[in-house]
Amino acid sequence: QKEVEQNSGPLSVPEGAIASLNCTYSDRGSQSFFWYRQYSGKSPELIMFIYSNGDKEDGRFTAQLNKASQYVSLLIRDSQPSDSATYLCAALSNFGNEKLTFGTGTRLTIIP
Amino acid sequence: DVKVTQSSRYLVKRTGEKVFLECVQDMDHENMFWYRQDPGLGLRLIYFSYDVKMKEKGDIPEGYSVSREKKERFSLILESASTNQTSMYLCASTGPTGAGQETQYFGPGTRLLVL
Numbered sequence: 001q002k003e004v005e006q007n008s009g010p011l012s013v014p015e016g017a018i019a020s021l022n023c024t025y026s027d028r029g030s031q032s033f034f035w036y037r038q039y040s041g042k043s044p045e046l047i048m049f050i051y052s053n054g055d056k057e058d059g060r061f062t063a064q065l066n067k068a069s070q071y072v073s074l075l076i077r078d079s080q081p082s083d084s085a086t087y088l089c090a091a092l093s094n095f096g097n098e099k100l101t102f103g104t105g106t107r108l109t110i111i112p
Numbered sequence: 113d114v115k116v117t118q119s120s121r122y123l124v125k126r127t128g129e130k131v132f133l134e135c136v137q138d139m140d141h142e143n144m145f146w147y148r149q150d151p152g153l154g155l156r157l158i159y160f161s162y163d164v165k166m167k168e169k170g171d172i173p174e175g176y177s178v179s180r181e182k183k184e185r186f187s188l189i190l191e192s193a194s195t196n197q198t199s200m201y202l203c204a205s206t207g208p209t210g211a212g213q214e215t216q217y218f219g220p221g222t223r224l225l226v227l
Contacts (some may be wrong), residue, residue, distance in 0.1 A: 043218040049215055088217075089153070099145075104154035
């Protein structure tokens, strides 16, 4: 069973601080990784994807991938109250049918 | 921008009814997916389709069927709705693998209540 594990939280972070969200995956064949943000009652929206080991930055967001440790993380700098949401990590394991395996999500609350 | 639309945002049905949920995408994507999302269980894949008239079972296909007669449209069918199918249903679509095209784009979701 291919699994993606996330700490369900809730994770509380003061406004302006760095929020760190973590994800581990069991399938070493996983090639690509995605971070989605989901506000309550809404559908998931893509924040970032990452393929290669190392860091990938987009604005206040940085995704980090370590394939040897099977670990993906998302850092949110200068956290804002609008960042309060559930963050879903997903892994793509099988090229050819684009099936994603999702974690259950981490609920993040930014405290003003 | 990719647009994925779902036929209803909210739906209330009675046990035993046949329910149709429709999803349409406007990006000529080959792959389309149906998920349900329940508290504490995350997103679970029901069915997916990688081409017209092609379908594959996901992790929880029991009680559901799908139809893909046209590339842009993917329908989820609850043959005989039951109360345990009360959930949020999410449709997604994606292009081919490579350069982020496999990113899944989600519709707004349909919240189904079965009484």
